[in-house]
Amino acid sequence: MQAIQIGVVMGSSSDWETMQHAVAVLEQFGIAHEARVVSAHRMPDDMFAYAEAAASRGLKAIIAGAGGAAHLPGMIAAKTVVPVLGVPVASRHLQGVDSLHSIVQMPKGVPVATFAIGSAGAANAALFAVALLANEDAALRDRLQAFRAEQTQAARAMTLPPAA
Numbered sequence: 001m002q003a004i005q006i007g008v009v010m011g012s013s014s015d016w017e018t019m020q021h022a023v024a025v026l027e028q029f030g031i032a033h034e035a036r037v038v039s040a041h042r043m044p045d046d047m048f049a050y051a052e053a054a055a056s057r058g059l060k061a062i063i064a065g066a067g068g069a070a071h072l073p074g075m076i077a078a079k080t081v082v083p084v085l086g087v088p089v090a091s092r093h094l095q096g097v098d099s100l101h102s103i104v105q106m107p108k109g110v111p112v113a114t115f116a117i118g119s120a121g122a123a124n125a126a127l128f129a130v131a132l133l134a135n136e137d138a139a140l141r142d143r144l145q146a147f148r149a150e151q152t153q154a155a156r157a158m159t160l161p162p163a164a
């Protein structure tokens with residue numbers, strides 16, 4: 001079995017609706033991954049243990065999604081030098097602007113690469129992780145190029161309805 005390369009963590013099972021879009025991309029590209037709930041405020045010891053073990057387990061990046069006061073990506077980044085890709089999950093009351101600000105506004109010194117709010121951000125975080133892995137994997141780079149070419153073809157084939 002291939003060693004896990006990308007970890008996908010989220011603050012709650014309620015984040016899965018968003019974060020499943022990251023996992024779908026990793027599966028599409030055949031990347032060995034894991035997905036689990038690691039809540040920053042409800043499981044802080046587990047969060048630290050996960051982050052502390054990430055490098056020795058061989059993880060190449062961690063995709064971390066959370067909503068509201070979204071501490072998870074930043075706190076994981078504080079405990080590992082494995083790159084952390086943060087996904088702001090849309091929150092009930094502030095539609096994810098709180099999540100975005102919590103994740104993107106990391107003070108200098110401990111970066112979290114921050115993506116768009118919601119499913120597009122989750123998918124793009126995974127595509128970014130694929131791009132990182134593709135630096136060392138020519139076959140994966142070819143698959144990423146093919147994916148982009150398919151998108152180009154689909155956009156070129158788009159037609160518009162007649163004006164009303």
Ligand code: RP5
Binds near residue numbers: 068
């Ligand atoms: C955060 O609180 C999670 O990341 C989630 O987005 C939000 C709400 O969690 P639940 O109350 O749905 O478990 O920790």
